Amino acid sequence: MRVIKGAKLVAGTTLLALALAACGNATSTGEASGAEAVRMKIGEPQKLFSPGDTVESEGAEVMAAVFAPLVKYNDDKEVVNHVADSIKTSDNKVWTIKIKEGYKWHNGEPLIAQNYVDAWNYAANQENAQSANYFFGRVQGYADLNPGEGKTPSTKEMSGLKAVDETTFRVTLSQPFSQFGTMLGYTAFYPLPKAAFDEGTGKITDAYMKKPIGQGLFKMDAPYNKGTDQTINLSLFKDFPGDKPKFEKLQFKVYTSAETAWNDLQAGSVDIQEQLPPAAISTAKAELGERYIDQADAAIGYIGFPTIASRAYDDIRLRRAISMAIDRKTITETVFSGTRAPADDFLNPLLDGYRPGACKACVYDPDAARKLYAEANGPKTLELGSNMDNGHKEWIEAVANNLRSNLGITVNVTPFEKFQQILDELDAKKYTGMFRSGWLIDYPSPENYLTPVFSTGAIKDGSNYTGYSNPEFDELLVKGDTAATMEESLKYYQKADDLLLRDLPMIPIFYYRMNAAFSENVRGVKINLLNQVEWAQVEKVV
């Protein structure tokens, strides 16, 4: 993964599925304005745009073009200041952030520190029901804005967030957190201009969410009407102070199928596609040569057990048996043509903290699995739910076949139309079968593989859909977060990882790889750690 001058990471809290799920169908019309634009495939954004509410990958991809983050990440996954001029702390508790001068909003307003304070207070306020609310939980005064359902917050501002002057603001955390600076590249930490808020109600206006005004490389040409618009058109923002790409127009094309987008890419009617359909991968390399990108990816694919909704999976031996019955190696080789790697830890090899072979239950051992399953007196029938788009169907079927033949049980594969549907039904405890899941980090810290997916606090606000709740685990995370150095933090995170490896609330199946492609119309396409294109480096071939 390389990054360009500052690398960036942005991300999305994305349950990958969403991300990957998006592929679509498309549009062959609307080329008129796209004729000279650089066109990139995306899936339909889940919601309209606003930094605090855009937590899935498709919307985040658009946001990343419109906004510039405080920090980016370089090839070594280190934080590099971008809009931030400096980020200072002496105790990991009080952070002083100074922004560079010269940044302007697309409407001409200058970017000021107060813009960050406004945006973050807005996202952290429960009244505004923002999906990224949870990311501000470490800031002092967060609790005042989130007194709980049915209660009204007594204030609109977090006590720990203050603009010191035009270009400086200070964030006080309720507890030291060594990786706070790392988090700042995430979509949720983008600022908002004054123009975003309705003067009367103080809420972000619908008009703004359809056509967000940012301070990044591209400004939107027209409001985006979700559901009807198949394209999002943007133009280069001339007043952007940093490196600019060598083309003027950018167009995101909404697809529902990766296959359709791939066909369009080959035909030259779309220029960049981030995740190729699995079936295309075996031929893409030969066909595209340099225009095919295969790089390690920070995402993990899982199968989860809804222990919160069903008692059926309570026995750890049963979960271990299921994990051992899955032939990860053959699945990654045959189904994914080697574009996934078998997972053997809850942390991804891209980041520090990963230990090869840490997951003993991830080793394929059908005999032991069958024995263990019998000991645990596992059910004769299991249900495995997944969205079937984006090539998930094939590997889910392969897993189901593994379980059928190695455990001697019936496995019913339950298809869901969209990944969101699984999440909704898990939330409502309507669905009690095993489910596929995925996680793409929001910022490059091992902590991001643990807290948002497995901590007790994330059951309500985050992405803990299994309902795993272990006080010991939560405590280790707190110790890791508050440790003085990264090395020390890592030790605690690995201990927490050990608990997951023992309890297996989800079983890691594979590590993703990024398989992207671009057309002959563009050059220099780089995709960063957060699976977003580094636009400043992209060139249009005339």
Add this chain to the structure above:
Amino acid sequence: MSDTAAPRARHAKHAKSFSRPPSKPRSGSSRGGRTAGGAKPASLWSDAWQDLRRRPLFIASAVLIGVILLMAVAPGLFTSVDPYDASTCRLGDARQAPSALHWFGTDNQGCDTYARTVYGASNSLLVGLCTTVATVAVGGLLGLVAGFRGGLPDALLSRVTEVFFAIPSVLGALLILAVFRAGTVWTVTLALAVLAWPMTFRIMRAAVITAKSQDYVIAARALGASNRRIMFRHVLPNSMASVIVVATINLGVFIAAEAGLSFLGVGIQSPEISWGLMIADARPRFLEAASPLLFPAAFLSVTVLAFIMLGDAVRDALDPKLR
């Protein structure tokens, strides 16, 4: 089609109904009626059978259907591999070309395509047959009532069917199946039958309206036959021909529709085996391995073709105009 089939039926019954009055005290089975009409059984049905037996089209389609039926009932006769046993699939052997071991090659999951294709016949035929029976039973019965009674029941039922005709059938089936999470043979049958019965209804109704004004019906009524007797003894047998022709052709159409719905992911679900499902599974990797798609597709086409040919042959036999 119903209009042309009906007149012929009329002639046949005509002679019959005149022969009937003397036998009134007897139970008056149609067989009795027929034999009274002449030494040779000259009814519509026996005529048609005589005619059919000599048609190559009929013989060819009947043989094909026979083989497929046998596959559906006893797949074990065709293959020793049980594709419902997941241990027969080895992912490592995925996408092999046809060989002596795997006649049709293996699919993306490493399962034997030949065994799956053979086992896939039963679900397809089951949906086709059940849907046909359901549409003929429901559409036929309601059509009989509506056509025979006329008036309010007819008006009501006709309006109802018009509503159904207004629904595009694939879209309608998708909607109905969306209600059920996991599609099965029965939900697919339900969805298809709900949308297809109005066609049978219309054909039946038209045939019944033609039949009920015929002389033999008037004669039967004059002789004091009850409505029910007239309906089932005289009108129904003379109105069935066109319904049977359409039902036979539709059977093939339903099988294709099932494959279509399964292909779209709302029909029969894995681990059940269906041709449509196999085609859907093989499609993304068609360029790498064509046989897992081509073989079930070929079986599907041949089956549908066989039923449509059979329908054609039956129509020719029952339709005097084409004779």
